[in-house]
């Protein structure tokens with residue numbers, strides 16, 4: 001058996017392989033389990049071998065199928081509640097296991113969708129994560145949105161909250177008009193950091209004092225990655241006089257970048273990744289218990305490590321730190337940044353200001369690949385359905401862009417202005433949802449999953465065992481055409497490792513850790529559920545199957561693969577890990 005062979009090869013000095021067909025008496029936390037074994041072949045590391053070889057953990061891999069015999073076991077103490085969010089439950093009822101969407105949906109919240117009713121409509125439409133961009137609006141406004149989302153979660157939704165830092169960027173603060181202004185070819189503009197009253201025509205106030213440091217005559221000022229271009233013709237103190245060389249629109253908060261001979265110029269100033277305002281926003285996020293902190297303009301892994309270690313001293317519930325890949329430096333240090341972070345956002349808006357647009361698609365594919373190898377979630381962001389800010393239908397090209405992100409197995413796709421300020425936010429979300437689902441089912445029908453050679457992520461034997469179990473479990477679930485994967489997980493680790501394999505059946509992750517449940521909201525194919533778990537795995541499985549059955553979401557004959565990273569706290573402190581296939585009786 002390949003699975004057993006792989007195991008034996010991995011740690012052959014510690015495992016004994018039994019012959020296929022040999023039935024081993026299974027014990028869970030010392031208790032015999034009255035489950036009917038249909039077929040059974042197994043590997044088992046016995047305790048005496050453990051002692052003889054000086055191995056700390058016992059690993060039992062069971063490959064076989066059992067029929068759950070509900071009722072044969074004393075179900076006392078198994079009663080409890082299972083928090084499955086309303087939306088997944090509805091989807092499951094309507095479309096069955098394979099109908100569950102795998103790609104997660106992130107919505108930027110703004111004035112167009114910030115009432116409780118509007119937020120609920122987005123939640124119903126499938127929003128998994130609500131993003132708050134700290135560049136915009138007030139602390140009170142953000143607080144109000146966070147509180148409303150908590151209210152929705154209390155009602156049975158499961159929407160995680162992400163804050164996105166402002167970061168150090170140079171953008172237009174004022175250009176003398178409430179909306180856009182056209183810069184005409186040959187017109188001369190004045191760029192300054194000074195505040196001015198609205199009456200000065202052809203003047204742009206930039207967001208940073210030192211914006212012109214290191215900039216020379218002849219350099220180019222590019223607006224929003226190419227919306228308009230100027231040439232610096234004179235420096236007057238810290239101000240720049242510029243001639244428009246490529247006419248176009250200046251939008252409110254447009255981004256400025258500086259170029260010399262086709263290369264991006266970094267001024268002498270070194271802007272910190274996290275400004276004083278960012279730190280204050282992070283304190284706010286921590287105090288409100290947000291689930292994700294997305295860090296803008298990450299230049300190296302150190303900024304991420306620094307924030308993570310700061311957070312670890314702050315509270316028991318750790319927000320996950322996402323690195324936004326949106327500048328040249330983040331591309332140059334991609335691997336180390338992804339390694340240090342809990343996931344990334346491919347922020348194509350600013351990335352397109354810093355690299356030529358034609359490089360964005362290949363960069364996106366590369367970043368997703370690096371993330372998949374390191375098992376970190378990746379969000380594809382910006383302009384996915386940009387035209388829907390104004391129009392009720394997307395362009396065909398936009399639908400193709402969303403489909404491509406799904407085909408590349410991004411964990412999540414994101415709406416920006418479409419939901420924050422657009423007229424058709426809910427409709428845009430529905431386009432993301434239906435497009436993702438269609439692409440996912442097409443991929444399954446055509447068996448397009450290229451099996452990813454998982455890089456060896458973990459160093460310790462027990463972590464590598466967990467990793468290998470998940471790789472094998474995902475392959476088994478696909479090959480056997482199982483209905484679902486049930487993973488019982490303390491902190492989400494095994495659910496995440498399973499997700500990394502992009503298996504066909506949905507992954508139901510049972511956890512008693514609220515933070516872990518929310519963090520899993522961003523992971524491909526995982527439906528996280530909250531439940532009280534005990535050390536008795538058999539009891540956990542029976543309890544969940546019984547509760548899901550009571551809800552009418554699972555029926556006789558359904559087959560589920562069961563794995564777990566729950567380590568019993570029994571006296572021997574043995575690590576118990578198994579793969580079981582259960583047929584619901």
Ligand SMILES: Nc1ncnc2c1ncn2[C@@H]1O[C@H](COP(=O)(O)OP(=O)(O)OP(=O)(O)O)[C@@H](O)[C@H]1O
Pocket residue numbers: 108109110111133135136137166253347349350415416417420421
């Ligand atoms: N909280 C908010 N309040 C008001 N407007 C918002 C808010 N959040 C977003 N917007 C609007 O939606 C637009 C798109 O939002 P988004 O956060 O994606 O982008 P951004 O500000 O261009 O850049 P970045 O994501 O790089 O910080 C913004 O330009 C802004 O006009």
Ligand SMILES: CC(=O)C(=O)O
Pocket residue numbers: 296324326346347348349350351381382
């Ligand atoms: C999302 C974001 O920050 C960007 O696209 O630039």
Ligand SMILES: [K+]
Pocket residue numbers: 133134135164165166167296
């Ligand atoms: K931002």
Ligand SMILES: [Mg+2]
Pocket residue numbers: 296326347349350
């Ligand atoms: Mg950005």
